[in-house]
Amino acid sequence: MSNPLADMDKPDVIFCIGTNMTECHPVAATALKRALARGAKMIVADPRRIGLADLADVYLPIRVGSDAALLLAMAHVIQRDGLTHPEFIASRTTDSEAFLEHVKDFPPEWAETITEVPAADIERAARIYGEADKGAIYYTLGITEHICGVDNVQSLCNLALMTGNIGREGTGINPMRGQNNIQGAGDGGALPNNYPGFQPVTDPANQEKFKKAWGREVDLENGMTKVRALELCGDRIRAMIINGENTLLSDPDRKHCEHALKSLDLLVVIDIFMTDTAELADVVFPATAFGETDGVCSNTERRVQRLRAAVPPAGEAKPDWWIISQIARRLGVPGFEYESAKEVFNELCSLSPIYAGLDWDRIEHGEYQWPVPHKDHPGTPILHQGEFKNGRGIFKLIKYRDPAETISEEFPVWLTTGRRLASYHTRTQTGRSAGIDYLLSEESLEVHPDDVREWGLVEGGVCQLTSPRGSVEIKVKATNRSPRGTVFASFSFSDVPINALTGSGYDPETDTAELKVCIVKIEPCERVISPRNSS
Amino acid sequence: MTTLAEPTVATMTLDGEEVTFTPGETIYEVSERHQKEIPTLCYDPRLEPFGGCRLCVVELEGARAPVASCTTRVTEGMVVRTRTPAVDSYRKVLLELVASENRELDVDPLRGYASQELMTLVDRYDARSGRFAGRQSGQSRDDDDNPFILRDYDLCISCYRCVRVCAEQEGDYAISIKNRGFDTQITTEFSGLLKGSACTFCGQCIQTCPTGALADRKAMRAVDQPGKIEKTRTICPYCGVGCSVDLLTKNEKIVGIHPAMDGPANEGALCVKGQFAFDFVHHPDRLATPYVRGEDGQLHEASWDEALGRAADGFRKVVDEHGRHAVYGVASGRAPTEAAYTMQKFIRVGFGTNQIDNCSRA
Numbered sequence: 001m002s003n004p005l006a007d008m009d010k011p012d013v014i015f016c017i018g019t020n021m022t023e024c025h026p027v028a029a030t031a032l033k034r035a036l037a038r039g040a041k042m043i044v045a046d047p048r049r050i051g052l053a054d055l056a057d058v059y060l061p062i063r064v065g066s067d068a069a070l071l072l073a074m075a076h077v078i079q080r081d082g083l084t085h086p087e088f089i090a091s092r093t094t095d096s097e098a099f100l101e102h103v104k105d106f107p108p109e110w111a112e113t114i115t116e117v118p119a120a121d122i123e124r125a126a127r128i129y130g131e132a133d134k135g136a137i138y139y140t141l142g143i144t145e146h147i148c149g150v151d152n153v154q155s156l157c158n159l160a161l162m163t164g165n166i167g168r169e170g171t172g173i174n175p176m177r178g179q180n181n182i183q184g185a186g187d188g189g190a191l192p193n194n195y196p197g198f199q200p201v202t203d204p205a206n207q208e209k210f211k212k213a214w215g216r217e218v219d220l221e222n223g224m225t226k227v228r229a230l231e232l233c234g235d236r237i238r239a240m241i242i243n244g245e246n247t248l249l250s251d252p253d254r255k256h257c258e259h260a261l262k263s264l265d266l267l268v269v270i271d272i273f274m275t276d277t278a279e280l281a282d283v284v285f286p287a288t289a290f291g292e293t294d295g296v297c298s299n300t301e302r303r304v305q306r307l308r309a310a311v312p313p314a315g316e317a318k319p320d321w322w323i324i325s326q327i328a329r330r331l332g333v334p335g336f337e338y339e340s341a342k343e344v345f346n347e348l349c350s351l352s353p354i355y356a357g358l359d360w361d362r363i364e365h366g367e368y369q370w371p372v373p374h375k376d377h378p379g380t381p382i383l384h385q386g387e388f389k390n391g392r393g394i395f396k397l398i399k400y401r402d403p404a405e406t407i408s409e410e411f412p413v414w415l416t417t418g419r420r421l422a423s424y425h426t427r428t429q430t431g432r433s434a435g436i437d438y439l440l441s442e443e444s445l446e447v448h449p450d451d452v453r454e455w456g457l458v459e460g461g462v463c464q465l466t467s468p469r470g471s472v473e474i475k476v477k478a479t480n481r482s483p484r485g486t487v488f489a490s491f492s493f494s495d496v497p498i499n500a501l502t503g504s505g506y507d508p509e510t511d512t513a514e515l516k517v518c519i520v521k522i523e524p525c526e527r528v529i530s531p532r533n534s535s
Numbered sequence: 536m537t538t539l540a541e542p543t544v545a546t547m548t549l550d551g552e553e554v555t556f557t558p559g560e561t562i563y564e565v566s567e568r569h570q571k572e573i574p575t576l577c578y579d580p581r582l583e584p585f586g587g588c589r590l591c592v593v594e595l596e597g598a599r600a601p602v603a604s605c606t607t608r609v610t611e612g613m614v615v616r617t618r619t620p621a622v623d624s625y626r627k628v629l630l631e632l633v634a635s636e637n638r639e640l641d642v643d644p645l646r647g648y649a650s651q652e653l654m655t656l657v658d659r660y661d662a663r664s665g666r667f668a669g670r671q672s673g674q675s676r677d678d679d680d681n682p683f684i685l686r687d688y689d690l691c692i693s694c695y696r697c698v699r700v701c702a703e704q705e706g707d708y709a710i711s712i713k714n715r716g717f718d719t720q721i722t723t724e725f726s727g728l729l730k731g732s733a734c735t736f737c738g739q740c741i742q743t744c745p746t747g748a749l750a751d752r753k754a755m756r757a758v759d760q761p762g763k764i765e766k767t768r769t770i771c772p773y774c775g776v777g778c779s780v781d782l783l784t785k786n787e788k789i790v791g792i793h794p795a796m797d798g799p800a801n802e803g804a805l806c807v808k809g810q811f812a813f814d815f816v817h818h819p820d821r822l823a824t825p826y827v828r829g830e831d832g833q834l835h836e837a838s839w840d841e842a843l844g845r846a847a848d849g850f851r852k853v854v855d856e857h858g859r860h861a862v863y864g865v866a867s868g869r870a871p872t873e874a875a876y877t878m879q880k881f882i883r884v885g886f887g888t889n890q891i892d893n894c895s896r897a
């Protein structure tokens with residue numbers, strides 16, 4: 001996030017796109033509700049009539065995967081109606097002329113044909129955002145999990161840049177991170193293109209710096225992404241070590257994924273449960289869990305906070321850093337003589353410019369948001385104040401692209417996927433917590449009531465959901481949250497592995513899977529799924 | 536240089552002492568800053584002042600009757616006394632009355648974060664007299680079998696904190712107030728179960744309830760266990776908001792969660808996952824030893840030594856046969872940052888490659 005969570009009750013205009021915040025980031029959503037109670041306006045764009053839509057001043061039920069078209073048309077209206085922020089554009093950005101010319105070609109009437117949202121609503125949304133004194137954008141995977149994820153994010157940046165809605169309180173471009181420490185995984189350097197602290201591996205100066213610190217020269221070329229690595233399993237990739245991730249359930253195209261992992265010479269998994277992925281491993285190590293582990297995590301607003309152990313580990317479980325260090329030591333790799341999480345974290349701080357002002361003791365109370373470039377620095381709750389990291393904000397010329405697959409005669413329905421409030425990801429944890437079944441005991445496919453009738457389905461009955469990659473049986477739930485022709489399910493339940501269906505394509509720049517769009521056909525099924533006992 | 540915009544320092548007299556205040560502050564807020572310990576029941580610093588219980592009354596010079604300090608804003612020159620014999624006895628009578636309405640006062644702290652408030656005040660003001668034969672107010676909802684929130688309204692004192700936290704903090708408006716006086720009842724829209732209402736089971740009503748009328752059913756499973764409750768500050772293991780929580784542990788087991796009221800990201804708020812989905816930690820399915828795949832193709836329990844050896848041999852063999860680029864590491868978005876750091880270092884220093892990623896792409 002460019003702005004802190006504490007800012008979320010401050011905007012005049014809130015633009016939520018591709019984020020089901022009331023279910024996925026509930027506590028953040030409460031701040032938005034407070035802003036609304038104070039009189040802020042809200043625009044919500046999402047294919048599904050999610051909870052936020054009920055609170056919106058303008059709800060834009062865009063067709064799945066058409067975000068870029070909507071955002072182009074909004075930019076068109078803002079430019080046409082003179083709602084840009086000329087001083088901001090002049091002093092803080094570059095390439096604005098070409099961009100402002102480019103968007104002239106994309107009026108709301110054009111976007112209506114793609115997004116299936118009335119042009120008048122797009123106009124209204126654009127004017128509300130364009131006229132905001134403090135306009136803030138919030139998004140999550142609904143924007144990024146597309147083949148055009150980067151284009152979508154860039155389109156949002158264009159909107160913020162042209163209206164000057166960045167670098168101030170109550171504004172910004174704010175991705176909400178899904179996992180508790182996905183930010184920290186990047187901060188810590190678990191990326192094929194960056195050393196810790198987002199220092200590019202292709203820069204010889206960084207290579208030199210880390211060679212000095214670690215005593216070994218690392219390739220100057222980027223590594224491959226996980227997605228590519230999975231494609232090359234059994235070929236160029238022969239050994240994999242996976243920490244705490246239920247790849248089989250959470251990644252697209254389960255069949256492909258399972259095949260990939262099975263074709264490895266060596267699969268090592270570190271986890272807290274015997275997940276579907278761990279079942280395929282040659283070696284499984286038991287890791288300590290929440291409440292058993294000392295450590296650090298970074299939240300969605302770049303706040304670096306301490307995790308503390310309160311109870312002894314289950315059985316012989318050990319902290320992840322310890323397990324990895326032990327393997328390294330067995331292989332004779334130097335530099336893994338750590339005795340505590342503190343030592344590991346302090347080493348990271350010494351090598352990462354964004355953590356340079358931090359250490360284990362300083363983050364005791366979690367008041368720092370990175371970058372914290374030196375010890376006297378108070379942290380950076382709001383990014384891009386006064387200046388962007390690379391100088392000026394650059395407008396990018398984005399064009400709309402269709403999703404990797406579009407509905408056809410054989411697969412006439414859009415499937416989109418996501419998460420639900422009471423379950424988390426692949427349910428390895430929520431599924432094993434008492435009472436959660438009371439709220440959510442099984443997965444179901446959300447279908448518009450008229451489609452239920454038209455497709456010959458029965459509410460509570462079972463249907464066969466088939467994509468070009470696979471097929472699952474799933475219970476049918478009629479709901480107005482789904483628009484006509486689009487259905488929704490989460491990937492939380494292993495008995496309904498929705499990711500057997502997904503995986504039509506990847507963003508060419510980031511290799512992020514297009515999990516949000518998939519084409520399917522739906523047929524009624526005779527079988528009855530018996531409700532599971534709640535534990 | 537003084538400019539016009541610069542605020543002049545405003546002062547008031549608090550228990551005979553001249554103190555400063557910021558315009559907009561209430562008498563309660565100023566008094567709290569000066570450690571005055573004014574008792575409250577309907578007050579929660581996160582909520583709009585309500586002025587319902589009148590326990591926080593203080594004497595204000597020039598006012599005919601004592602005023603509620605939580606709702607009265609300070610003005611220049613105000614003279615306030617927070618403790619006088621009159622105020623003290625008023626508070627005591629009030630507490631005696633409130634106490635008389637309840638089935639019991641001594642509730643287990645596992646009921647909720649604020650559950651000890653009434654009991655503590657009653658003792659502080661020595662108000663267990665039983666002078667008033669109280670008629671009980673509030674009807675418990677024993678029929679609500681949800682596994683999270685006990686609705687023991689026999690203990691309700693109608694402070695409305697639960698209703699207000701649900702509306703003001705959560706924006707959910709799942710519960711409201713029916714009737715007044717002794718017949719006051721906290722209820723959902725159609726007087727039904729919470730599950731059928733707009734309730735998201737965030738548990739915020741539990742944590743603000745000053746009597747334990749709303750209580751944490753999951754934590755209460757541990758009430759009868761002997762042992763002391765200990766608190767440890769950490770961060771919720773689920774989404775990226777990063778809410779601070781206090782783990783409640785008893786006999787080396789996690790028995791419940793309190794929201795951290797001073798948590799920088801959440802300021803006391805939590806959702807159903809952070810509040811209630813903690814017991815996976817002690818689930819029997821937890822991996823307790825390493826496993827290695829045997830000759831028979833099955834995974835078998837193994838010692839650390841054996842498992843580490845197998846992993847190291849495997850990596851060595853792959854590098855020998857297929858080169859160092861054939862090894863790939865995937866870090867977790869769920870594990871601490873130290874896990875990601877050691878994983879990338881293992882790949883970079885161990886093999887000299889950048890064959891490392893995390894799970895953010897899926």
Ligand code: SF4
Pocket residue numbers: 688690691692693694695696697698721740743744745746747748749
């Ligand atoms: S249930 Fe608790 S919080 Fe709600 S009104 Fe009664 S005493 Fe107050």
Ligand code: SF4
Pocket residue numbers: 025026027028771772773774775776777778801804805806807808809810
């Ligand atoms: S309590 Fe809920 S909102 Fe807060 S971090 Fe946990 S999952 Fe996210």
Ligand code: FES
Pocket residue numbers: 574575576577578585586587588589590591592603604605606
């Ligand atoms: S605390 Fe002031 S009236 Fe209740």
